[in-house]
Amino acid sequence: MMRVFAALVRRDLAIAVRVGGAGGLGLVFFLMVVTLIPFALGPDLNLLSRIGPAVLWIAGVLATLIGLDRLFQADEEDGSLDLMRLSPAPLELVVLAKCVAHWLATGLPLALASPLFGLLVALEPAALGRTALSLLIGTPALAFTGAVGAALAASIRRGGLLIAILVVPLMVPVLIFGVAAADPANAGRDQALTILLALTLASGAVAAIGAAAALRGGGQ
Amino acid sequence: MQLEADRLTCHRAGRRVLTDVSFALGPGEALAVTGRNGAGKSTLIGIVAGLIRADAGSVRATGTGERTLPESLHLVAHRDALKASLTAAENLAFAAALLGSAALAPDDALRRVGLPGAGALPVGYLSAGQRRRVALARLLVARRPLWLLDEPMTALDAAAQDLLGGIMAEHLAGGGLILAATHAPLPLDGTRELRLGAP
Numbered sequence: 001m002m003r004v005f006a007a008l009v010r011r012d013l014a015i016a017v018r019v020g021g022a023g024g025l026g027l028v029f030f031l032m033v034v035t036l037i038p039f040a041l042g043p044d045l046n047l048l049s050r051i052g053p054a055v056l057w058i059a060g061v062l063a064t065l066i067g068l069d070r071l072f073q074a075d076e077e078d079g080s081l082d083l084m085r086l087s088p089a090p091l092e093l094v095v096l097a098k099c100v101a102h103w104l105a106t107g108l109p110l111a112l113a114s115p116l117f118g119l120l121v122a123l124e125p126a127a128l129g130r131t132a133l134s135l136l137i138g139t140p141a142l143a144f145t146g147a148v149g150a151a152l153a154a155s156i157r158r159g160g161l162l163i164a165i166l167v168v169p170l171m172v173p174v175l176i177f178g179v180a181a182a183d184p185a186n187a188g189r190d191q192a193l194t195i196l197l198a199l200t201l202a203s204g205a206v207a208a209i210g211a212a213a214a215l216r217g218g219g220q
Numbered sequence: 221m222q223l224e225a226d227r228l229t230c231h232r233a234g235r236r237v238l239t240d241v242s243f244a245l246g247p248g249e250a251l252a253v254t255g256r257n258g259a260g261k262s263t264l265i266g267i268v269a270g271l272i273r274a275d276a277g278s279v280r281a282t283g284t285g286e287r288t289l290p291e292s293l294h295l296v297a298h299r300d301a302l303k304a305s306l307t308a309a310e311n312l313a314f315a316a317a318l319l320g321s322a323a324l325a326p327d328d329a330l331r332r333v334g335l336p337g338a339g340a341l342p343v344g345y346l347s348a349g350q351r352r353r354v355a356l357a358r359l360l361v362a363r364r365p366l367w368l369l370d371e372p373m374t375a376l377d378a379a380a381q382d383l384l385g386g387i388m389a390e391h392l393a394g395g396g397l398i399l400a401a402t403h404a405p406l407p408l409d410g411t412r413e414l415r416l417g418a419p
Contacts, residue, residue, distance in 0.1 A: 007317035011306065018305040079299030082271055087318045088291045 004089040005097045012101030016067075026063040026106040027113060033059035034117045045122045052121035053131045053182035056114055060135055060178075061171055063110055064142040068167075069160035071102055071150040072215065081154070081215065091212035099140075099147045099207060107139030127184040134181040134196060141174045141200040144207035151211035174199050221283040221292060221365045222246050223268070223397060228277035230263055237263050238274070243414050247365075250388065250398040250411045259417030261401035262297070265368050268399060269295050284365070293366040294319075298374075300355040304344030308335065308354045311343055312361050319362035329360040334383050348375040356384060359391070367391060369400040373407075381407050 037055050038048055075081040084094045114135050118128045149167035153159030177199060180192035223245040230238040237260035245251050253261045266272035268279055270290040281289040302311050312326035324332065327339045333353040343351060352375045359367055367388075373381055385407030388398055392408075400406055 003317050004320075007314050011303070011310070011314045014310065015303055015305055077299070078303070079297060079301035080303070082269070082295060082297070082299070083301045083315060083318060085271060086269065086290045086293065086295060088287070088320050089318070 001089055001093060004087060005093055008094060008097035009101045009104070012098055013105060016101070016105035026066045027109050029066055030059045030063040030110050030113070031117060033062060034120050038121060049122040049124060049127070052118060052123040053127060053134075054179050055121050056118060056131050056135065057138075057175055057178050057182065059117075060107075060110055060114075060139060061142060061168070061175055064106060064139065064146060064171075065164055065168075067102070067106060068146045068150050069153065069163050071098060071147060072154035072211075073150070073156075073159060076154045085215075091215055092208040095147060095151065095211040095215070096204070096208045099143050099204070102147070103140050103143040107143055108136075111135035111139055124184060126187065127182065130184055130187070131182040134178050134193065137193065137200060138174050138178040138181070138196045141196070141203045142171055144200070144203040145170045145174070147207045148210045148214065151214035154215060174203075221281055221397065223289075223366060223399070224280045224282075225264075225268065226278050226280070228264070228267060228274045228279070230260070230267060230272065230274045232263060238267075238416070240277070241414075241416065242277075245366075245397050245399060247395040247397065248392045250392055250400065250406065250408055251414055252406050252411045253399065253401040253414045253416060254403070255416035261416060262370050264416070265295070265297065265370050265399065265401055268366075269293060269368055281366075289366075291320075292364055293368055294359050294362070294364045295368045295370075296355050296358065296372060297368075297370040300351055301358075302343045302351060302354060305342055307340055307342050308346070308357075309339035311354065312357055315358045316361040319364065321363045322361065323363040324360045326357075326361060329357040330354070332360055332383075332387065333357045334380060349377060349380060352376055353380060356387070359387070365395070366397045366399065369398065369402075371402060372400055373402065373404050 034055060041048060111132055114132045115128045118131055123131065146167045149163040152166065153162045156162060177192050177196045180186060181196050186192060225241065225243050228238050228241040241264060243251060253264055255261055263272060267274045281292065284292045308330060309326040312329060316322045330336060330339050333356055335350060335353050343354060372384060376384065388408055392398065
């Protein structure tokens with residue numbers, strides 16, 4: 001089982017980082033949103049540093065949506081998903097492995113780069129750390145939630161819009177608690193961070209079962 | 221193992237494509253499914269693979285041990301399940317890990333289908349016939365008794381067809397089963413034929 005898991009993660013990461021992969025795309029999109037906001041708001045550094053964590057989180061949510069439509073669709077189109085249906089490993093494990101690979105390629109670089117991008121929106125040093133930590137804990141929940149939508153739309157051409165409509169409302173709780181956890185005013189009170197972690201773990205379990213059920217039903 | 225299909229009936233998009241199709245397949249036997257375009261050959265392969273649900277009838281496999289039918293079969297279909305940005309060897313290694321019960325190493329399997337040295341090339345650079353050979357090499361990297369082949373000879377040149385014939389004969393000699401949807405006759409002796417859509 002772990003062999004299948006490792007092989008899937010390794011394969012999806014290799015595809016993401018090679019030519020034509022969506023690996024760097026989310027990061028560039030993240031950077032674009034974060035750099036455009038200060039231009040739109042004007043030179044009010046206080047305002048910028050107050051809304052900075054929210055800006056980073058919204059950019060994170062939008063960046064996660066990039067590439068989500070191809071998560072299962074690419075494998076459905078070329079028959080790889082049929083191969084996975086023939087594997088002794090359950091589809092739930094396949095889904096989990098693909099989510100982990102998607103997060104490693106999009107969510108993790110985003111969380112790691114957020115302290116740098118936080119400087120662009122004038123975040124205080126304390127807020128930089130908290131935002132990075134909240135993104136690190138919260139972005140897996142975004143990937144898991146998105147996977148359910150991606151699995152439902154796997155066999156639909158141009159399902160990207162449908163996925164966004166399906167999963168963005170479900171990402172709202174993660175966004176709320178993510179921004180709350182990133183707020184330096186909440187230092188010392190870590191309820192938001194705890195709930196965010198719970199959301200990540202719960203969405204991981206729900207996504208594995210839900211997306212696998214959607215993929216089973218989608219087998220023509 | 222033993223494969224038995226009993227009175228399979230299937231509708232696709234409101235049209236009946238299979239009506240009461242029955243067949244039995246034992247160790248060392250090959251069955252060629254023939255018929256005009258749209259006769260339901262690929263649908264039959266999909267039903268046996270468990271990817272399409274039949275409206276009536278059943279597919280039974282006995283002697284597969286602890287494995288289920290989908291875990292005991294190989295599928296090589298039109299969609300070749302190869303990733304263009306990965307190399308041929310990487311594609312095969314992934315398939316071997318996914319399918320389990322590893323047999324030949326990827327490079328040995330590629331040599332066997334006449335593509336020595338193609339292991340390091342991304343599949344996107346290969347021609348249609350070479351891609352087909354890589355997809356067929358998947359049959360050799362994991363040991364599974366039932367081979368489901370959907371138009372296995374598409375894009376293959378004469379030499380590759382001979383190679384495929386040899387590989388299939390070897391599989392049958394080892395007690396394997398082959399169910400192939402095909403227009404051209406299979407490069408095998410003693411193949412039975414199941415004709416679909418005949419009036």
